[in-house]
Amino acid sequence: TSVTWTLLLFVYFNFSEENQSFKNVPIKGLEPQRPFPKKFYPRFTRGPVHIPELQQKENKIGNPLGNHVQSPVKGQVEFSPEMGMIFNEEDQEVRDLGYQKHAFNMLISNRLGYHREVPDTRDVKCREKSYPSDLPSASVIICFYNEALSALLRTVHSVLDRTPAHLLHEIILVDDNSELADLKKDLDEYVRTQLPKTTKLVRNEKREGLIRGRMIGASHATGEVLVFLDSHCEVNEMWLQPLLTPIREDHRTVVCPVIDIISADTLTYSSSPVVRGGFNWGLHFKWDLVPLSELEGPEGATAPIKSPTMAGGLFAMDREYFNELGQYDSGMDIWGGENLEISFRIWMCGGRLLIIPCSRVGHIFRKRRPYGSPGGQDTMAHNSLRLAHVWMDEYKEQYFALRPELRMRNYGNITDRVELRKRLNCKSFKWYLDNIYPEMQISGPNAKAPQPVFINRAQKRPKIIQRGRLYHLQTNKCLVAQGHPSQKGGLVVVRECDYNDQNQVWVYNEDHELILNNLLCLDVSETRSSDPPRLMKCHGSGGSQQWTFGINNRLYQVSVGQCMRVVDPLSHKGYVTMAICDGSLPQQWHFES
Numbered sequence: 001t002s003v004t005w006t007l008l009l010f011v012y013f014n015f016s017e018e019n020q021s022f023k024n025v026p027i028k029g030l031e032p033q034r035p036f037p038k039k040f041y042p043r044f045t046r047g048p049v050h051i052p053e054l055q056q057k058e059n060k061i062g063n064p065l066g067n068h069v070q071s072p073v074k075g076q077v078e079f080s081p082e083m084g085m086i087f088n089e090e091d092q093e094v095r096d097l098g099y100q101k102h103a104f105n106m107l108i109s110n111r112l113g114y115h116r117e118v119p120d121t122r123d124v125k126c127r128e129k130s131y132p133s134d135l136p137s138a139s140v141i142i143c144f145y146n147e148a149l150s151a152l153l154r155t156v157h158s159v160l161d162r163t164p165a166h167l168l169h170e171i172i173l174v175d176d177n178s179e180l181a182d183l184k185k186d187l188d189e190y191v192r193t194q195l196p197k198t199t200k201l202v203r204n205e206k207r208e209g210l211i212r213g214r215m216i217g218a219s220h221a222t223g224e225v226l227v228f229l230d231s232h233c234e235v236n237e238m239w240l241q242p243l244l245t246p247i248r249e250d251h252r253t254v255v256c257p258v259i260d261i262i263s264a265d266t267l268t269y270s271s272s273p274v275v276r277g278g279f280n281w282g283l284h285f286k287w288d289l290v291p292l293s294e295l296e297g298p299e300g301a302t303a304p305i306k307s308p309t310m311a312g313g314l315f316a317m318d319r320e321y322f323n324e325l326g327q328y329d330s331g332m333d334i335w336g337g338e339n340l341e342i343s344f345r346i347w348m349c350g351g352r353l354l355i356i357p358c359s360r361v362g363h364i365f366r367k368r369r370p371y372g373s374p375g376g377q378d379t380m381a382h383n384s385l386r387l388a389h390v391w392m393d394e395y396k397e398q399y400f401a402l403r404p405e406l407r408m409r410n411y412g413n414i415t416d417r418v419e420l421r422k423r424l425n426c427k428s429f430k431w432y433l434d435n436i437y438p439e440m441q442i443s444g445p446n447a448k449a450p451q452p453v454f455i456n457r458a459q460k461r462p463k464i465i466q467r468g469r470l471y472h473l474q475t476n477k478c479l480v481a482q483g484h485p486s487q488k489g490g491l492v493v494v495r496e497c498d499y500n501d502q503n504q505v506w507v508y509n510e511d512h513e514l515i516l517n518n519l520l521c522l523d524v525s526e527t528r529s530s531d532p533p534r535l536m537k538c539h540g541s542g543g544s545q546q547w548t549f550g551i552n553n554r555l556y557q558v559s560v561g562q563c564m565r566v567v568d569p570l571s572h573k574g575y576v577t578m579a580i581c582d583g584s585l586p587q588q589w590h591f592e593s
């Protein structure tokens with residue numbers, strides 16, 4: 001079957017010397033949606049600058065952004081935990097809309113602008129490595145559907161800022177028929193006027209999904225190597241050279257960077273442990289610890305690691321090899337399954353898949369996918385069925401044992417893919433399991449659901465900074481659980497302080513968590529920020545459980561961008577709520593040891 005896609009290709013050539021000098025400054029009307037005080041945008045100034053609007057706010061309510069000044073590097077805005085602070089309804093709207101449409105904090109994303117420094121998360125030994133000078137050139141392909149403009153452009157600029165020009169053949173943006181009108185108009189103009197002409201924008205006339213989207217992107221590419229990225233990434237220092245090197249040595253090597261974590265709630269960039277890709281019999285991707293055997297050797301922690309599967313979004317592959325190996329299965333729709341399909345295909349058909357610890361790329365990890373498929377189908381099931389029937393031989397029974405309802409489900413025509421497997425002379429799935437993923441046998445059909453890469457709490461106990469009472473200055477009362485402090489979802493209120501009561505004792509730790517009586521964490525829903533704070537199980541991934549103590553005795557919630565206040569200081573009920581930080585008495589708290 002041949003599928004025809006009608007495309008509109010927008011390649012713009014009117015990039016002049018003149019606008020090159022403004023290249024990195026957002027142009028008028030194109031600032032990230034709903035600009036934070038205009039002056040706050042990234043500029044090429046060096047050293048701290050004085051920002052009148054900021055100063056004004058500072059006088060009124062204390063420095064609204066903590067100690068956050070322009071960083072000396074390229075005039076980028078320096079990240080601070082209070083970056084998501086809400087000043088007015090417009091900020092609130094950007095934040096709430098962002099969660100709704102993109103499932104991450106768009107207010108912070110917009111304020112960060114299109115450039116920022118990220119911590120160099122590589123092992124120190126990576127810095128001493130040198131790479132060949134004659135590496136192949138790369139076409140970076142970024143598919144997106146309804147992406148937040150600031151996240152997309154930060155992805156693009158991180159590539160432009162941190163890739164040597166001679167290695168970056170082009171960037172191809174594939175707009176998968178996004179429905180956000182602003183995104184279309186603004187991006188169009190931005191690409192045309194602000195980006196080098198080697199950044200191209202391709203538009204799908206109808207929604208294709210990320211799998212066919214990437215195939216379309218690849219069909220426009222002319223670089224030697226294809227590099228795929230999601231549309232909400234930030235590449236780190238020296239990210240590309242370590243990926244290109246093993247491909248230059250053997251064009252049938254496919255490589256992935258280590259995927260660092262960008263928090264959806266705070267946009268904090270943090271390091272991921274080096275793990276490798278696996279899967280369970282439900283055909284969900286999961287991360288596995290790297291077997292010790294893989295970690296031995298002279299290169300130690302910096303050596304490439306063989307990975308049974310890839311996460312899917314971030315990898316590099318020789319362009320000709322991508323075509324030889326059968327690109328992707330064009331019968332797969334929207335989202336899901338293609339990562340296991342290409343992983344099995346790489347290993348079973350004579351290639352190999354490596355994770356490169358010295359290459360690091362951050363990705364915004366969201367708690368939910370903010371979009372569905374056009375017809376509401378479960379595309380993950382459809383795509384998984386196709387891959388099971390083409391690649392898994394008798395082991396597809398393991399999948400059906402978990403998903404019996406899919407046994408009779410129609411999965412379309414797979415003749416082309418079955419032929420491809422024959423033509424490429426690929427090995428059996430049993431060979432793959434025995435040689436590439438021997439651990440799988442042990443876990444069997446009852447393997448658990450996938451876990452995201454969040455840093456393993458078991459290994460890391462946050463240090464306690466302070467232990468004491470949360471005292472409300474205006475009412476002379478203390479913050480306590482309304483019910484029992486072990487009750488999940490329970491509200492907090494202010495009550496008479498009792499200095500002998502363990503149930504009034506809070507711990508504040510280096511992860512900015514507030515834990516009552518060593519039991520539960522103070523938490524505010526990121527999506528329903530009008531809900532009052534509650535006690536919840538500590539999840540250790542920041543966001544809704546991150547609090548800072550700031551100027552004017554405020555108690556600030558990092559992901560909601562607001563301060564905690566007592567609703568009615570005269571009421572004996574003692575209810576608290578989140579509100580715009582204004583430095584007023586009801587918002588003043590003391591942590592007392």
Ligand code: LR7
Pocket residue numbers: 142143144145146147176207208209210213229230231232259311312313314334335336337338339363369453
């Ligand atoms: O219809 C669509 N059209 C698109 O162009 C749907 C999505 N997309 C774009 C989207 O804008 C994004 O840039 O495709 C990209 C991936 O979609 P996400 O970000 O919603 O996916 P994800 O990060 O939740 O999911 C992971 O698994 C997917 C399975 O199909 C893809 O392989 C994603 O690329 C992959 N992401 C990663 O591997 C990043 C690390 C995550 C982990 C673990």
Ligand code: MN
Pocket residue numbers: 230231232313363364
């Ligand atoms: Mn993603």
